[in-house]
Amino acid sequence: MFRWEKLGKIFTPQEVDGRIWLKEFAQAPATLIFDDFVRVYFSCRPFADNAKQYVSYSAYVDLDRANLFNVLSVSKDPILKLGGLGEFDEFGTYPVSVIRHCSEVRAYYAGWTRCESVPFNVAIGVAISHDSGRTFSKLGSGPVLSYSPDEPFVLSGPKIRRFDNLWYLWYISGRKWITVNGRSEPIYKIRMASSSDGILWAKLNKDIIESRIEEDEAQASPDVFYSNGKYHMFFCYRYSRHYRSKKNGYRIGYACSTNLTDWVRDDTKVGIDLSDQGWDCEMLSYPHVFELDGKTYLAYLGNEVGRYGFGLAVLDGKLE
Amino acid sequence: MSQMKWKKLGKIFDPTQYKLPNNCSAFAQSPQALVFDEFVRIYFSTRAIDASGKYLSHIAFVDMEKNLQNVICVSSNTVIPLGRLGCFDEHGIFPMSVVRYGETVLGYTCGWNRRVSVSVDTAIGLAISKDNGVTFQRIGDGPVLAASLHEPCLVGDGFVRVIAGVFHMWYIFGTGWKKFSLDTTPDRTYKIGHAVSCDGINWTKEGSQIIADRLGTDESQALPTVIEINGVYHMFFCYRQSFDFRKNKDRSYRIGHASSVDLVNWTRDDEHPHLEGTPGDWDADMLCYPHAFECDGKVYLLYNGNEFGRYGFGLATLET
Numbered sequence: 250m251f252r253w254e255k256l257g258k259i260f261t262p263q264e265v266d267g268r269i270w271l272k273e274f275a276q277a278p279a280t281l282i283f284d285d286f287v288r289v290y291f292s293c294r295p296f297a298d299n300a301k302q303y304v305s306y307s308a309y310v311d312l313d314r315a316n317l318f319n320v321l322s323v324s325k326d327p328i329l330k331l332g333g334l335g336e337f338d339e340f341g342t343y344p345v346s347v348i349r350h351c352s353e354v355r356a357y358y359a360g361w362t363r364c365e366s367v368p369f370n371v372a373i374g375v376a377i378s379h380d381s382g383r384t385f386s387k388l389g390s391g392p393v394l395s396y397s398p399d400e401p402f403v404l405s406g407p408k409i410r411r412f413d414n415l416w417y418l419w420y421i422s423g424r425k426w427i428t429v430n431g432r433s434e435p436i437y438k439i440r441m442a443s444s445s446d447g448i449l450w451a452k453l454n455k456d457i458i459e460s461r462i463e464e465d466e467a468q469a470s471p472d473v474f475y476s477n478g479k480y481h482m483f484f485c486y487r488y489s490r491h492y493r494s495k496k497n498g499y500r501i502g503y504a505c506s507t508n509l510t511d512w513v514r515d516d517t518k519v520g521i522d523l524s525d526q527g528w529d530c531e532m533l534s535y536p537h538v539f540e541l542d543g544k545t546y547l548a549y550l551g552n553e554v555g556r557y558g559f560g561l562a563v564l565d566g567k568l569e
Numbered sequence: 570m571s572q573m574k575w576k577k578l579g580k581i582f583d584p585t586q587y588k589l590p591n592n593c594s595a596f597a598q599s600p601q602a603l604v605f606d607e608f609v610r611i612y613f614s615t616r617a618i619d620a621s622g623k624y625l626s627h628i629a630f631v632d633m634e635k636n637l638q639n640v641i642c643v644s645s646n647t648v649i650p651l652g653r654l655g656c657f658d659e660h661g662i663f664p665m666s667v668v669r670y671g672e673t674v675l676g677y678t679c680g681w682n683r684r685v686s687v688s689v690d691t692a693i694g695l696a697i698s699k700d701n702g703v704t705f706q707r708i709g710d711g712p713v714l715a716a717s718l719h720e721p722c723l724v725g726d727g728f729v730r731v732i733a734g735v736f737h738m739w740y741i742f743g744t745g746w747k748k749f750s751l752d753t754t755p756d757r758t759y760k761i762g763h764a765v766s767c768d769g770i771n772w773t774k775e776g777s778q779i780i781a782d783r784l785g786t787d788e789s790q791a792l793p794t795v796i797e798i799n800g801v802y803h804m805f806f807c808y809r810q811s812f813d814f815r816k817n818k819d820r821s822y823r824i825g826h827a828s829s830v831d832l833v834n835w836t837r838d839d840e841h842p843h844l845e846g847t848p849g850d851w852d853a854d855m856l857c858y859p860h861a862f863e864c865d866g867k868v869y870l871l872y873n874g875n876e877f878g879r880y881g882f883g884l885a886t887l888e889t
Contacts, residue, residue: 334755335687335746336721362690365683367655372716389718390745396692398709398770402655426655433654448718 251503251520253547253562256317258528260310261558262293265323270295270306276555277344277406277470278548280539281354281382286311286321287541288382289548290328290356291559292343304331305343307358309382314541317561328385329358329376337362337372337392344470344535346409347382354382355447357407357418360392367426367433371405372396373418375447394418394442394450402426403435406469409447412480416447417509419471419482427465429490436489439471441510457512458484458504465489469499473509474538476545477569480506483519483536483547493553495523499534501549521547521562528552529560538568573798573842573889575870578638580851580883582631584615587643591627592617598626598878599664599792599858600871603674603702608632608641609864610702611871612648612676613882614663625651626661626681630702635865637884649676649696649705657682657692657712664792664858666728667702674698675769676705677738679725680712687746687755691725692716693738695770714740714764714772721745723759726792729769736766737832739779739793739804749812756812761790761804763832780806780827781837787811790825796861798868798887802829805859805870822857824872844870844885851875852883 262275275291282288290309297303306327313319328345332338338360345358356376364370372392376385394404403423410417421437428434439458442450460466471484482504488497503519504512524530529551537548545564551557584597593615603610612630619625628648632641649665652658658680666677678694692712696705714724723743730737741759748755760778782788793806804827810820824844827835844859846852852874860871868887874880 333745334748335684335690335743335757337716339686363685364655365685366659370655375718389721391716391718391721393718395715395717396657396711397715398695398707398711398713401657401709401711423655425653428654435655 250518251568252565253521254565255521255524255529256561256563258551258558258560259312259318260289260291260320263557268323268325270327271308271323272296274305274555275310275558276550277535278537278550278559279344279346280537280548281347281349282539282541283314283381286314287317289559290345290347291555292345302363303341305341305361306331307342307345307356317546324383326384328356328378328383329387332360332390336360336390337395338374339363340369342374344406346407348409348411350411350447352379354378354385355409356385357393357409359405359407367435371403373404373407373420388448393448394420397452397454399454400440400452403437405437406471408470408472410473412475412509416444417473418442418444418450419473421469421471427489434489436465436467437469439468439484441471453510457510458482458502459514461502461514461516462486463488467492468502470535470537472537474568476540477567478507479569480509481538481568482506482512483538485534485536495531498532499554501533501536521549528557535559573887575842575844575885576888577844577847578884578886580874580881581633581637582611582613582640583881584613585880587631589615589629589643590645590647591625591629593627593629596626596877596879597631597881598873599860600873600882601664601666601860602862602864602869602871603667603669604862604864605701608634609637612665612667612702613878614661614665623683624661626663627651628662628665628678637864637869644703646704648703649678649707652680652682652694652707653710656680656710657690657715658694660689664726665696665705668729668731670731670769672699674702674705675729676702677713677727677729678707679727687757689723690716691723693724693727693740708770713770714738714774716742717774719776720762720774723757725759728792728794730795732832736769736772737795738764738766738772739795740764741791741793747811753812758787758789758811759791761793761806779835780804780825783808783825783837783839784810789814791822792858792860794859794861796863796868800830802832803861804828804835805861807857807859818854821855822877824856824859842887844872846874851880858882
């Protein structure tokens with residue numbers, strides 16, 4: 250079992266002033282490391298509108314590399330605009346995953362639209378930054394990864410990686426919508442695709458992580474990290490029903506692979522669980538692993554899937 | 570080449586005169602022919618009204634004698650059910666393009682799903698029939714062709730032919746939604762595109778509009794159909810202004826035409842051959858949703874007239 254030492258919550262969106270688009274939530278942390286600071290991208294929301302509907306934006310916070318608890322600054326504006334009328338990302342750009350490539354930074358993000366019979370649909374877009382990740386422009390007004398025969402809806406949670414000169418995208422795909430107390434709830438599974446240019450993708454077309462707690466387990470945030478000869482994936486999973494609760498809510502799972510396509514799930518190794526009390530005593534979700542100055546960190550969300558921010562744990566030992 | 574001319578044969582099918590499955594009572598849109606030895610099966614989209622008072626488009630067919638005047642029967646059962654909750658074809662299939670492939674019939678569906686900020690989105694699915702086109706089973710819950718980076722919405726109207734071992738699909742894609750005036754709901758513009766495939770499932774889009782605009786950038790082009798006549802490929806389609814097109818006959822659908830010798834470069838020439846509405850008749854105000862096919866050595870064009878085919882479809886035959 251890995252031994253994660255919890256360091257506590259490091260960013261609280263409610264403490265940020267002067268940004269009407271950043272009032273609640275700091276979800277799906279994703280890092281980009283600079284010489285003096287660590288830029289952590291996250292997704293946030295203004296307050297809900299009169300119809301109790303949210304839109305979501307993505308932004309970043311720069312943390313002092315020497316002390317990650319020292320917030321240096323928060324982006325003045327969202328890194329991406331919402332899409333135009335009828336576009337796939339008209340109502341949200343959440344979550345986002347970033348990667349350096351040559352002199353650019355690329356962002357893969359999930360774009361949200363609103364539907365009539367179910368609340369939303371999601372597809373994956375791509376944008377490029379030429380200013381070290383401060384602002385991004387979309388490569389097109391449509392998605393870079395969209396629906397296909399066995400990935401019919403809700404393509405979300407992209408995590409972009411490059412290994413051996415190939416681009417890899419881990420993401421989730423909706424399997425079915427179920428109706429619970431009159432509300433439509435999506436079931437989704439972890440999938441992957443590969444590409445030589447990051448634009449044209451070949452989907453693997455299979456669920457790569459077996460479901461453990463129930464057939465309709467929903468899986469999200471497939472964060473892949475290479476270390477000590479193996480690929481490690483931390484992800485989160487929940488029950489299909491009544492998951493906005495401690496009992497059925499998100500927990501963090503773990504799988505590993507030697508070839509990127511065949512994964513062995515072993516949640517007993519994950520080594521992080523709910524706290525007895527505090528910000529992460531009901532839920533753990535959206536894990537993201539990064540290495541910094543010889544240490545391995547796990548950024549993650551706590552209760553209410555990040556409504557009050559994200560926190561950090563540090564690994565005692567090695568990922569192997 | 571001798572001058573091609575359409576000889577109009579009048580309206581040949583009125584859906585309001587028949588009992589159709591799925592409680593459909595009007596509309597026989599986008600007729601598409603499948604020729605058998607003894608008869609011609611013509612698929613069309615017809616409409617039911619759901620509990621919210623909105624339309625649901627369903628596929629049905631009529632079998633006609635080869636004189637294309639006498640009706641043998643209409644489909645008595647569901648040809649293909651609508652998609653599941655949250656799927657791209659949940660709220661309608663309109664149209665479905667059929668093509669024989671080995672012992673099967675492939676049905677390329679245009680699936681409709683309702684949105685909130687705009688009325689709908691569409692994508693193209695594949696369903697396969699193993700009973701000569703009486704029923705079709707989809708290959709998956711999701712589409713085979715959907716929105717992409719530069720084709721952001723409304724991918725639909727797929728027309729497929731296998732030419733020299735390659736699957737060719739002509740289809741339409743939305744370029745965007747726009748509110749053309751303050752007191753109207755958003756309208757969309759779409760253009761004709763082309764994709765190829767070696768298996769009919771995995772498609773590569775050509776990635777650009779292939780038919781020149783006649784009415785400018787606000788021209789919407791729909792329902793391409795392609796037929797080879799004397800070594801030249803002819804495409805028929807319909808086109809209109811993108812707004813105020815439903816009741817204003819000067820801005821509504823007309824039949825367009827283009828030709829190509831290489832399936833790459835298309836020359837638009839709507840006048841040769843030209844299909845004209847007959848004043849005072851069923852197609853006086855509008856001509857739309859053409860489908861070209863060959864039967865017993867003759868080239869025919871099925872099409873809809875006024876009100877987008879509410880009262881059925883008619884026929885013309887090519888004279889050279």
